[in-house]
Amino acid sequence: MDAKLLLEQLFPAGQRVDFDGQYFSGTGQTADGEVAVIGTTDAAAIGVELAFRIAGQVLEIVRSHPRRPILLLVDTQGQRLSRRDELLGINGYMAHLAKCIEVARRAGHRVIGLVYSQAVSGGFLASSMLADTCYALPEAEVRVMNLPAMSRITKIPVERLQDLSQLSPVFAPGVENYLRMGAIAELWQGDLAACLEKALAAAVGHDARRDRGLARQGRLLAGPVAERVRHGGA
Amino acid sequence: MRDWNTQARNREARLARAAHLTQGKTVEAKDAAALLSAVLEPGDRVCLEGNNQKQADFLAKVLAGLDPARVHDLHMVQSVLALPEHLDVFDRGVASRLDFSFSGPQGARLAKLVAEGRINIGAIHTYLELFGRYFVDLTPRVSLVCAQAADRAGNLYTGPNTEDTPTIVEATAFKRGIVIAQVNQIVDSLPRVDIPADWVDFVIQSPKPHYIEPLFTRDPAQISEIQVLMAMMAIKGIYAEYEVNRLNHGIGFDTAAIELLLPTYAESLGLKGRICRHWALNPHPALIPAIEAGFVESVHSFGSELGMEKYIEARPDVFFTGPDGSMRSNRAMSQAAGHYACDMFIGSTLQIDLGGNSSTATLGRIAGFGGAPNMGSDARGRRHASPAWLKAGREAREGRGLMPRGQKLVVQMVETFREHMQPAFVERLDAWELAESAGMDLPPVMIYGEDVSHILTEEGIANLLLCRTDEEREQAIRGVAGYTPVGLARDKRMVENLRDRGIIRRPEDLGIDKSLATRDLLAARSVKDLVRASGGLYDPPKRFRNW
């Protein structure tokens, strides 16, 4: 979905969002008050500048608007692939963004992620995946890598990967797979404003993704193994 | 009356055709194609300098780009086919016949062109054979050689990679052929003269410095524990027992492991000063720790190795260097030394059969063996004696009532399985099939079984000198062939017999504790360690660095 159309549907009561290239930020009006919005469009490749800018906006919200909820609308093809980004330490910028989101959470901001278009590996990791809860639109694409590229690297025939992807959510692209594995809490359909308000009202707790993955039978080992390590004898 | 001077007059005609392109001996790079078109005639025998390391890459490109309507049916005589252009000349119809020694990375394409009838191969020689024939019946009419620099008069400085240049130029210039050199730069005065100006007709400054391949650098990080074990066996079971002091090492991780064990394991056995003092060897970076430890007294080289320049310059007692400090290598001289002056060759191979014949030839590739057959063969003409040579000769002749004579140690060192579980021991070499499919006169054997003195694997050492019958020899080979089909088919009782007689020796028979065979024994475990050992003088190529 187009970002502007999405914003209209999310905030029928009004929103003030500024677009600057592939980056946008602003506020939207809900029944419970203002929500801060930060996002990217056009499957942005997230390089050092963009990560830095999103992080700066998060910090600004924490500084100036205590407890205002933050909605992350990051449309990304992943991290920008370039030698310059690596030279400047892009992983440090991604980590910085993640830390800023954590600081917001710890300061009492609700942080909600919504995948409305594309979410790919590094760009997804450092943004929406760090939200308290991440949602998606049904038409969204979520992946680490497409199957042909995966086949080239793992040297497993692409036909075999395609066959197995029918049986297992564990490696193939697809928002449904991420839903089953618990990383996406719910798909938002119909009245998006209502979905948002419901999400804002939901209780905040610990990282519930592996519990959901287990309950939805998409990720059977993550929870039990982590529990065994947490509580087991050395 | 017969004209005894046709070659000289033909030469004058060629030079006259090119006169308008030169100023003195210098030709502009942009005129290189015109120069070659002017001096070459269809059917000429041409040597395009292709070495192990330095390549006349600019001239190769120009030659391959000539109009085949004007220049065709050249007969290429060159030691190494290293560059794609070396085959492009055939692909484009500029050349049609080939005599060479080694094709390395071009082996598969060469096989294809031969199969298509685009190349007519005269023979695959050893380096010494080919060089020899330059002076007998394969003398180049035109040679395209490569040097580091030239002065205005046309004297050449080859830099550390002299390699084939003197041999090629000598054969060409003194039979009234034409010598064209590409150089990286033209200077007022050279650091030293490797080729005198009056042997050189044209000099072209190439747009880019010539390409050099770092062929002899082995990263110690990739040496396995098994290779360490085999190196321990080589040192204790062969080097020490025969007191091997003059030797050549084949290229590879097996021999690099031996080089890196000299300052540690060999030193602990008290072998410093008793083995490995004189070498015919490219300047292997892996030899640095042994040099620094005082094992090595001299090294003469076929060619140099990238990154070793400053180190070599700082160790003139060890290496052959000019007054300018840089190495003077020479492939022909070093090959002669490796054949006649060395007591041992040790190297690896891909396949060994039950006769001890070994080959690196594989189907679909025509690669040749370069210098290995010269190194890895007994020098039947040798007369001078040494303890190693005499002992090997004694072992081979004992109890047979033969005229006393020495023998070279030729050691094949292989793991029983290569990667992907390819067995190194086979009933029949792939070389047979290759010979049939490519219409060769003989299967391409790198080292003939009759020249092999020892086979060394992780399972043990088979001393073939001590075998008295073909059956013993076969079982000795099976007895070190591990779990390959050849090894599993051994006669266990006979193998134990051979072991009792010392023909087969296991690590434990040599007093080697296998659990000590770890990478900790290596005097350098990384390229960085080699740099450290050199006191910062070794400057490895970029691809070998992790800093």
Place this chain on the structure above:
Amino acid sequence: METLKFEYRGGRPCNPAQASALAGVVGSGNLEILVEQEPLNGACAVEVVTAAVGFGAIWQAVLDDFFARHPLADVRISINDVGATPAVVSLRLDQAVNAFLGGTA
């Protein structure tokens, strides 16, 4: 991938320094070997999971020789292999058993 099972009898009970020991890494040309004490009615049970298919006879020969060197009873040996050569397999087997019996990891 292929799973191979072998069982050896006639070994001697051992007195391991630790209940289990591991040698090697599951990487190209390498393997990991886990040696564990387990009541198996005096047997030494070996299970090999290998990425290289079709080398059962060679595994048999390598393990026969191993058992001749180390006749162990009531021991389970579990192997994950990525195409290690017999030389590497034998080396890791010896390392694993030495750690198991001698107690150094």
Place this chain on the structure above:
Amino acid sequence: MTQSYYEASARERLAAVLDPSSFQEILPPSARVTSPHLRQLDTPAAFDDGIIVGEGRLDGQPVLAAAQEGGFMGGAVGEVHGAKLVGLLERALDTRPTAVLLLVESGGVRLHEANAGLIAVSEVMRAVLAVRGAGIPVIVLDGGQFGCFGGMGIVARLCDTVIISEEGRLGLSGPEVIETTCGVEEFDSRDRALVWRTVGGKHRTLLGEAGELVADATAAFRAAAIRALALTPDLSLEALEREHAALGQRIERFGDCHDAVDIWRALGIEAPERLPLLEAADFNTITAGKRA
């Protein structure tokens, strides 16, 4: 000869970095907690799924530690591998050790179980931040053969410090990935000097991405880890604002630099091209006070 950290296995690293014989593994190989996904794709599994987690002591202090084994699938994170790391970090919330040590060596997410791996990495990220939020420092050691890339490259920078050797690498996209996607002109991954100049330990240290450069020796890593035990996590808004300012300055000062050497020169280091040749101690002396 000193023991090389780069060459050591994950198990050997743990044994050498922690107090002798102090390490107690949780879910050891005999527990056989392996990846079912690999088997499904006909790929051999490892009994520990390429990561060793447990408790030990460092300089007498109780610590939790994890070590990734690069030899197994490049240390890549799969479902089990990631869950063991998450569980260990959460264990720290219960047992409150002096610190958590992460001996990282990873190419990032394991493609054979890519979705599970990606989610696991984000759970590790959340867990690292939770541990630090509880006042327990998380210390990264990076000196293995495969470096630390992908999601683990982000994880490393969420921690209190990264102790790195010259051989260590830290980044997001590996040079091979960039070369494959963008071409050899963008990043020649075979030019190893360029690779290490860009993502290697020395440049990371000068940029401030790593806290300390050590020699490639297990003892050096151990000594630096002991020093790092004194760190106190700070996830305050002020700390993040300071970091933000520093990262902004980095783009401003070095955003136009083409090569690491340009950055080092801009940092005021004389003859920066010699830095790659220096041993760790000399490097630290020469670059003291000249880090971004």
